[in-house]
Amino acid sequence: MDRWEELQQAALNGRLSRRQFMARAAALGVTTSLATGVLAKAGYADDTPKQGGTLNIGIAGGSTTDSLDPTTYTDSMAFNVAFAIMNQLVETDPNNKQIPSLFKSWEASDGATKWVFKVQEATFHNGKSLDAEDIVYSINLHRGEGSKSGAASGLKPITDVKATDKMEVTITLSEGDADFLYPISDYHVLVVPKDFKDWSHPIGTGAYTFDSYQPGVSASVKRYADHWNKERGHVDEVNFTCINDTAQRMNAIVSGQVDIIHRVDTATIDLIKAVPTLALVMAHGGYHAIYAARCDMDPFKDPNLRKAVKYAIDREQLLKALFNGYGAIGNDSPIPPSDPYFNKDLEQTKYDPDKAKFYLKKATGTTKIVLSASDAAFNGAVDAALLFQANAKAAGLDFDVKKEPADGFWDNVWLKAPFCESYWGGRPAATQMFTTAYKSDAAWNETGYKVEAFDKLLAEAKKTVEEDKRAPMIKELQKMVHDDGGAIIPAFKDWVDATATKVKGYKPHSMFDLCNGRAAEKVWIDEA
């Protein structure tokens, strides 16, 4: 990222005052009109939402097999449309803090095993008013034997969900979790009326009502006047158009056919910078590419070999190659620098052929390494594997790259191969990330990381509510994975969105792009 972009970023995140921003922009030789445009974008000029207009969003990650059934979401289009129609119980704010939505307040007790939630007053689009029973039904969609939902594993610790009053829900957990607000804010958990099943015409309490939906093609929603949250839902109509093709997404926003896109192609980002009526919105996030070395399989049973590989990768180069520099260097821990619990004191592992050779010499047993690579893992993954291979070769570490078909990659290769490429979209809570992929018995423990001390500390950290005790524990967990784990994480990717400047109120969100999926209800249009 160059300095002008970093400055814009700071302004958009509200880290700079108007005066500071203008001064620094002038120092960089940026014209005043361009700088004021950014300020307007950052919401310095006028923060009062305007009502009306039509918003067109060009969105990737749609497929003809999608459905609005909350248990089925796997990619952006379906859940962005769903978010406009249905509400979550708890939302994540731009700084990764949990804020009320349909749960307006909460209280944890008994070592964070018992959670009592108060329900927000709201009406569904069919006129029914929301009560605790609706919420119990909506949560239970994701629970129980044979649940197909992506939220199922996160909600597994729940032993009971009860409506303890008309407007009160009590959730009991099998083990304490001070971070329970994170799994309950999972993007699959959306609220519908009790016994609702017609997913081709969903009904929710959201800022917009369902109008039309063609999976993988387009969707449209209309403003719901009786929405409970007056700060959301400003435009009359929102149209989503599925544009999976990267070049076409760029064309669509440059030609003005859509007002917002995400997953901006950073290789051709100058196309957007050249248009004065467009603005980029960037956020550091938790999305990361990973080379997963299984600690429970040969050859990576030997920690020395894992160390050798970590020193044999040029992270700077990979950050450039993979994300064109729009991201942050990784340090073999899945917790990104944008996370409040990020461990800043860990020494950054750097490309160091000497150290790699040193640890390689210490390694016993077989050192024959095969990296399973496929573009299914992340964009440009095969090229990234070859780059890594070249880095390692210069450090005296020779390994083979085996190209796997993208088709069936997650089924046949991932979790099975000893050394394999993969990715994570990131999790809002550090403990959640560790529970999902680094705990001994985690279903997706792709690095085969099985360390008793780690599991114990993780359980301890989850139970602990006091911030000052909790933070050091989570930092220690990162250190353990960084020092000894099988995850080689070269880089984290920034979320890069683009909007027309007439779109206001669009704030970067570190959790996910498109304002964490809620752009449709957060922004407004100001043609002036």
Add this chain to the structure above:
Amino acid sequence: MLKLIGQRLALGLVTLLLASALIFFTTTLLPGDFASAMLGQQATAENTAAIRAELGLDRPVLVRYLDWLSGAAHGDFGNSLASHRPVMEEIRPRLANTFFLAIYAALVAVPLSVFLGIMAAIRQGTVFDRGVNVGALLTISVPEFFLGYLLLMFLAAHYRIFPVLSVVNPSMPLYTRLYVTFLPMITLVLVIVAHMMRMTRASVLQVMASPYIEMAYLKGLPKWRVVVQHALPNALAPIVNVIALNLAYLVVGVVVVERVFVYPGMGQMLVDAVAKRNIPTVLACGLIFAVVFIALNILADVLSIMSNPRLRHPR
């Protein structure tokens, strides 16, 4: 002649049956199944097994084939594994879109290429002939997505004459639809014109070498009449065949163009369905494509039979 046509139809049915078996059994060879593809990285042993049992993917292959075939014969392709809605209901609007674009492109491309082919044959060796040939070769040699991007860059992004996205919906009036789909139509036309045009030119020229053409010249007929009235009727058979092949391409082979222009047709649907292992949709698309292909080829056969007097009036 009727007997010949009957034979062709019967053969077509047999081919279709074989195609159905081929489509069905090759899909079972794909690695992974719907459950794991749908869940992707989110798959665990438990939720995968839950989906499999729910969809009956645990039954023997032959049972599933016969089940599907008898359903398909009645026009019932089962329910989509993803949305649980009938497959045909999901395919119908997409199929209509695909046919719309195919017919639109064919209406422009077929007359254009036959006309250009004949003109090139009449003016063989002239600058016109060379120019048309080189131009057509150029457009066929460039990958279609690149052609699409070029058109987009100039006509949509830079000059903004046409929209970037060819998004259509059922309530759109015809002229808007024709306007919105103009760029994908032109892309397809550019891709198929060369083949048909060159075949027209070549077969006309081949016939032009026959003695009876010389006779026509000797009678004192002008060149265009010799070509259009005497040479063309005898050159029709290969032209019709090439046209049929290209029309089939317009229906079954346009996935790249659909993706570039974000046009909701069958191709994108088939690709999504294969990626997600939504087998009922894959099978239905496959069968529909087979029907289109076989039908167009039978039609071409029948037309060439009809254009051949020796077959039209057998002794």
